[in-house]
Amino acid sequence: MLKLFLLLFAGTLFALAPARTFALTPQQATPQAPAAAQPAAPTGPMPIDAANPVKPAxxxxxxxxxxxxxxxxxxxxxxxxxxxxxxxxxxxxxxxxxxxxxxxxxxxxxxxxxxxxxxxxxxxxxxxxxxxxxxxxxxxxxxxxxxxxxxxxxxxxx
Ligand code: HEC
Incomplete structure (x- = not known):
């Protein structure tokens, strides 16, 4: 009986796991939405060997x-x-x-x-x-x- 209970319990956890992952996804996406709307999103580091395209006028x-x-x-x-x-x-x-x-x-x-x-x-x-x-x-x-x-x-x- 205990074995059966444990099996059922484990089964419930498995069943819940994907549901929780799924539930997190829309929440995580929400704070990113305003950042994506910003025009000046960070572009990442400038390569060290990048040449200066601007002339010293x-x-x-x-x-x-x-x-x-x-x-x-x-x-x-x-x-x-x-x-x-x-x-x-x-x-x-x-x-x-x-x-x-x-x-x-x-x-x-x-x-x-x-x-x-x-x-x-x-x-x-x-x-x-x-x-x-x-x-x-x-x-x-x-x-x-x-x-x-x-x-x-x-x-x-x-
Ligand atoms: C609050 C003080 C502060 C201000 C304002 C500031 N800097 Fe600096 N800057 C530092 C410090 C401290 C370092 C050394 C950082 C480190 O540990 O590499 C540094 C380093 C640098 C370096 C790296 C080369 C070197 O000599 O170490 C450059 C280039 C530089 N600053 C340019 C600028 C420019 C251009 C501005 C304005 C847009 C500016 N900094 C504003 C404090 C400042």
Whole structure:
């Protein structure tokens, strides 16, 4: 009698198992629906060897400068030297981008990826702040800090 009961019990579990899986599916799908509707869905990491498709035209660099001074300079410093009050108060040790060695070993695709997705205490620059073209512009702009003068509209080469 006990054997029969156990068999029935096991049978009931088997019968329930697919039903539970099925019941979860529509619930899981619900929170995904709004995300799928967002136009700026995450595109995944940028390949490290991706080439920068944007050219360092003066207008591109001028736009990048404006964006950098709004979203980045509070930590990295306006000259990109990594010295800022925020960096100090957060205890951040930031690379000095005026030194050509600082970014030399970091390919454009990696810089894009760090800017877009963030890294540790480095916040992500999301698509509502900057589209891909603007992020590539930031990559060009931060590289320009190690040239004698940051490439900005109006600054004459020495
Ligand atoms: C809250 C401070 C903060 C802000 C704002 C910030 N960063 Fe950073 N950034 C960091 C920190 C900290 C790191 C080092 C992260 C790590 O551990 O790799 C970093 C690293 C980077 C790196 C990787 C190369 C390197 O020198 O380590 C790039 C590129 C970069 N930041 C660009 C930017 C850009 C562009 C912006 C603006 C869109 C920005 N950051 C805004 C804190 C910040």
């Amino acid at each position: 003066p207008a591109v660099l001028a736009k990048a400068k404006t964006l950098f001074n709004m979203d980045c300079s509070m930590c990295h410093g306006e000259s990109g030297n990594g010295q800022s009050d925020v960096a100090k108060s957060m205890g951040l040790t930031l690379d000095n981008w005026t030194d050509p060695k600082a970014l030399a070993g970091k390919p454009d695709g990696l810089l894009f990826d760090i800017i877009r997705n963030g890294n540790g205490k480095m916040p992500a620059e999301t698509k509502d702040r900057a589209n891909d073209t603007a992020v590539w512009g930031l990559v060009l702009y931060i590289r320009s800090f190690s040239q004698s003068q940051p490439a900005t509209a109006g600054s004459a080469p020495q």
